[in-house]
Every structure is written in structure tokens, then in C-alpha cells.
Amino acid sequence: MDIKRIKEGHKLLAEYKYELGTIERGYTNRTLYVNISDNTIASKAVTPMMKEKFVGGKGFGLWYLWNATTPSTKWDDPENEIVIAGGPACGITQYAGAGKSLVCSLSPLTDIPIDSNVGGFFGPLLKFSGWDALEIQGKAEKDVIVVIDGNKGLVTIEEAPYEAVDGHILGEQLTEMYADNEDDKRNVSVVTAGSGAEHTRMGLLNFSFYDPRRKVTRLKQAGRGGIGTVFRNKKIKALVVKFSNVKGDLNNAYDQAVINKTGIKYHREIHDLDHLQNNMRKIGTANIIEVMDEYDLLPVMNFQYGSHPDTEKIKSTVFIEKYITQGVQDGCWYGCSMSCAKAADCFKLKTGPYKGQRVTVDGPEYENAAGLGSNCGIFDPEAILELNFYCDTYGIDTISFGTATAFAMECYERGIINKEITGGLELKFGNFETAVELLHQMSRGEGFGTVVGQGVHRMKKLFVEKYGADPDFLFDIGMEQKGLEYSEYVSKESLAQQGGYGFTNKGPQHDEAWLIFMDMVNNQLPTFEDKAEALHYFPMFRTWFGLYGFCKLPWNDIVPADNKYTDEPAKVPEHVQNYLDVVYGVTGKRLSTEDMIRESERVYNFQKIFNIRMGKGLRKNDKAPYRSMGPVTKEEYESRQERYDNQLKEIGYNPEGKTTEEKIKVLREYREDQYEKLMDAVYKRRGWNSNGVPTIEYLKELGMDLPELIEVVKDLQ
């Protein structure tokens, strides 16, 4: 690549010089505002109120987004923002998983706020460059990049016409361009989307980190909700940050020794126990592919089934033995001994514009293998890696792509759509060539790929209005809620997980709660109140990671050897204490577990009210597709007939002599009623009324009775 020629094409649109400043106890106490419509660049002060009520990370992102938009703002309006913020613990290097950024925007899929967490170096380097958050507003006329030079104290907006758009090339180009030399590449991080993000609603953002051993710019993804689509709609080609003096004490912590001690204890655990537990250091989250299959939780063919004999072909050991480079440090931020950002090196592509090239594929994570593989009926590891690669470089969310493609495949197989509609594509389950062609079409902005790229919610509408599909059936099998595609777990046999997906703020993503084992296998949540307690605690606990800049995986993807002796092993109490200790070490705040939940409750309820302000966020918006609750079709019921017949007997209905259709109907009435009852219990536990609206009394208790919030909810009490 001719970097010199590409750089000569840049046209400087704005320049902003700033004092480098200092970090105090994890905060720089200012944020960077960039408007690419009028090329304004400014510094904003972080107020005590922001820290007290929103902490940082996702809290700051949502607060800025609220102030930037109105109830009528759409995702593609210039007012919409993309906010990237790490949080006060982001950037520490002594505890695993402390380099996360949270990205917030109004989503093209859901039309409400989305938040997506991501590793890579951008968040920490942004903070070390002097900024707790980056807030981007406006829409450029031509493709631009925003460059933050944290060494010089300089921010620029530059037209950038010649760079590539696809993530894996653009990441390399800009890393090369802004690094002084090979050693300096680790001091540059780039945020990109990709060509597919331009033509779909499910675009993602790639956050880079340079891997000096592989000599490759690696990519981690802020995948959910279409933020990459917003990015390209604003004509942002990339964001670049550069900071050259990363050290372990840059957060200027209140008590560094506490952080060091806690980190060492944790690293020892990883060293001693990972190979006996999840094998995160060998295969990352993909360790659970075969586990999910064994427990009938792996989505197969649009969530119809939970297991398949061919899972053997894509189990984690296949990737470990044949594809994923072993024995290298794969942390996506310094000091992460969990090291789960795995990659397949020298993978030869078989299709598309990069056919024949050997590339590094960042992945597969579990969601990629399940979404791009089993859920589309594809049980070929090389097909999964190829789809994984193209999703990333085109800037397409693997989860939304997998779930949307699986839906389209089922519609095709059931004759709801046909080859004429798909433009000749034979969209059958298991057809890798068709699946990857959909991706290439998304990149080129043509064909049926751009239809699938609108997501399940909009496909349902189109198939009903244009092709006469049955809306009720499509509602049942279309695995989306609030406009967001379900992530890759079968929740049919766990009522708590149905709520874990259904009662989320942003849509059905498992990062709020994963309760399937506690509920379905362990039977630890027998009553509605038990389930409601879990659906309060875990979503709040997991929200907290995103306020501080932590990764959730080190919390429970390894557990201490003596965890089994604790009162509540599911919560991994020692690790919870680790986080409280680290936060004390960084900020000087000595939080209790109750304080931790309360911090999350403030932001969680703020997001809930934000949804209500956008015309959603009510009980009706938590309605879920029946396939997330039980068997929709005869085939699904009969494939697990004994299970379902037994459940009917337990509820006092004799299945003997009844048709499958009759049995489906009775089971459905029962399960839907259970979901409604669970909703009542959860809303009550969360301090909401029966319509899902936070009560003013509860907001007062939280200290979130801000006038602008009360204004939204006062008439809905």
C-alpha cells in the first residue's frame, strides 16, 4: 500500500490544540466533543453530578446522547451521536480485562439507545490522551477521519478520500500511517466500520490493537445495534488515537498497591485453573460450542432446535487443533492474562474480493460459531471462519447477520420467499455459498443481501406487505425483539432466560443476564420471585462492568478453587470483591456490593426512561417471539415430544390421543401466561409499575428524580 500517496490526499478541515492534562483517580475530568457537520472541536468538563450518577463508560455515553437528541431524533439525523467512553478503571494493566470501551448511539435497528462494549486499545489510549469520552455529532459531506494525537495534544478532522473502507485494510493503513515506526504501531488504535455497514442497518465498529508478534492489526468489535451503520452514515471513515507512553500507573490511582495485589492473585488463578475450567486461553468463548449442544441450547436452524449431530464438526477442539494459533498472548489490552482474543492465522479465503489471500481471522467467538454456523445449519469450521472474517472487515455484526440469515433461510425453506425474490440465491440451511454471497452483496450494496441486512424486524414487514406472508407466523419465528436480533442461545426451556432476553433495555442480548443453568438445570429459581430476584441482580451487576471499563469475562469464565464453598457460588463472591477492591484502588471509593448494584440501577433506569422518551420502553415492547418461549411448529414439538408431553401432564393436561397442534396450543397458552407473570414479578422487583415504567418513588430512592426524567414518566405512573 502506498501510504504516502494516501496521506497526501488528506485535506485538513479543523485542528484543535489542547493541554495534555493529567488523570486523577481514573478520570481526566474532561471529554472531547467533535462535530463533523461544522467542524467544531471542543473540550467539556466532567461534572461531579456525572461522576456521582453515571460513573463513566456507558453512563457517560447515555447522558451525552440524552442531551444531544430529542424524542424525535432518528438514527440518521445529524444530532445523533456516537459516544465512546472507557470508565474510570479503563486502562489499568494489573487486573485482567480492564481495557473496555462502551459505545452508545441511537440504533438503526431499534430506534432507541444501543450500547455495545468492545476491547482493543482505543478506549485506554483515548483516556491517556486526555479524554474520558469522545462524543461525535453531525454528518460530514465527504469521508473524514478524526485523529487524536495524545502525544502532541492535537485533534484534527481530515478528509480522507483514498483509504480503504473495509476494516482489516483500513486498520492496517492508518496504523502504518500514524505510527512512527514498527515499535510505535502498538501506540496507535483505529476505529473503523466497513463497506457492509454502509448498506445495512447492522453495521459494527472495529476497534484495533496492534499485535507485535503477528505483525498484524487485530480487530475487536462493538457489534450490536448497528453503530457502524451510524458511523458510515455520518461519513466517518475512521477514528485514530495515538499515545506513545503507556505505563501501568497512568490512571494515577488512589492506592496502586491494592490493584497490584488483587491482580497478582487473579493472574495466579488463571494460570492454575483455566485449563481445568473453560480453556479461555486456548479457544476463548468458543469453548462452550459443544457444551451448549449437549444441553440443547445451541441454536440450530433459526432456533428451531438446540443441538445437532454435526456439532461434532465445529466443536472447540476442532478450532484449537486445526485453526487457532496456540501459545501466544492474546489479550486485547495489556495485562489480560485471560487472553481470550484468539485468532486463526494465515487463513486462506475462498470467496469474495480477497479470495486467495491469507488473513488473520479474529475469532471465532462462541456467538460467531453459533450464529454463522449452527443457526444457519452450517457445520463447517472453515465456512464459519470465512463468514467471521468477512463480517468483521465489512463491518457487519455476526450475531445480527447470523440470526437474520437463519430467519431468511427458514422463510425460504417454508416457501414464504423463493428464488425469484432472493435474486436466484438458494437460501437453504447449510448453504455456505449463499450465506457468504449475502455478505458480499451487503458489501456491494446490491441484491437480497441488502434486504437481509435490514434485519429481521424489517424483513418480517416486507415479507408480509410485499409477498403476502402470514404476519403471526413470522412474528413467532422471527427472532428479534425491539428490532434487535436475538443472540445465540436457545431460551425455550428457561423462563428466566426468556425474561433475561425479553426485559432488556436494548434488545435481546445476553450481556444482561445468562440464567439458563441456574433456572433450567439447577432448578435454583423455582418461583417467580426467585427468577425476578435473579433478573434484578444479574442485569444490574453486569451493567456495572460497562460503567467502569471492565470486561465481564474474567468475572465468571474462571472461578477460584474454593468458590464451591461460598454461599452463592453463581455470583463468584471473591471476584466481586476483587472488582470492589480494584475500584477502591483506582478511585478511592469504598463501595459495598449494595452500592455497586445501586450505581447500576441509576444508569439502568436512566436508559429505561430514555427508551420511554423515544416512544418505547413499555410493557408492550417486552413482548417476545414465541420461538424464544416454546415450539412454534409441529416439527419442533415432535423433536422433543417426551419433554413437552411431560410438561403438559405436569400442568394437568393429558396429552394422550391429542394432535400435536392441540398440544402446541395448550403448551403455548401456559408458557405465554408464565412469561406475563414473570414480567409482573420482575417489574415489581425493579421498581417499575405494571406498564414497565419506573415509579417516581423508586427514582427518588435511587437519587435519579432528575426533573427531565420525572417529566417523561410522570403521566405514566
Added chain:
Amino acid sequence: MVQIIKLNNRDFPWEEGLTIEKIMEIKRFTFPKIIVKVNGKLIEKEDYATTVVNKGDNVEIIHLLAGG
């Protein structure tokens, strides 16, 4: 009459010589992070094969959370 034990507070058929290992095979409990208790007493992994479960015992095989 079928003899039973309680497995995670649900009925599970008992048979002569039933062990924790056997229960885990039948139930296909393959998840690596599991805690086992019989009548409230913790059973270590190396004892799964030799721990005999008696009629009426209360067995808990608790899976910790998964899900990235």
C-alpha cells in the same frame, strides 16, 4: 415401584449402585464448572465415581453460569 432420589429438587430414578458419575453420564452433564453436593455435603470431583447415592438422597449438581 420406582425408587427415586431428588436431583436438583426434581425426582430422578434410583437404581442399585447409582453413583454421581453415573448420574452425570445419564444427564450428559459435561459442563466443566459444576459443584456437587449429596445431602448438603460437598463431593470433590475425584470422588464422583466412588460416591454411591442412596434411595431418597438429595443430590445437587449445580452448574455455574456460562454465556459470554
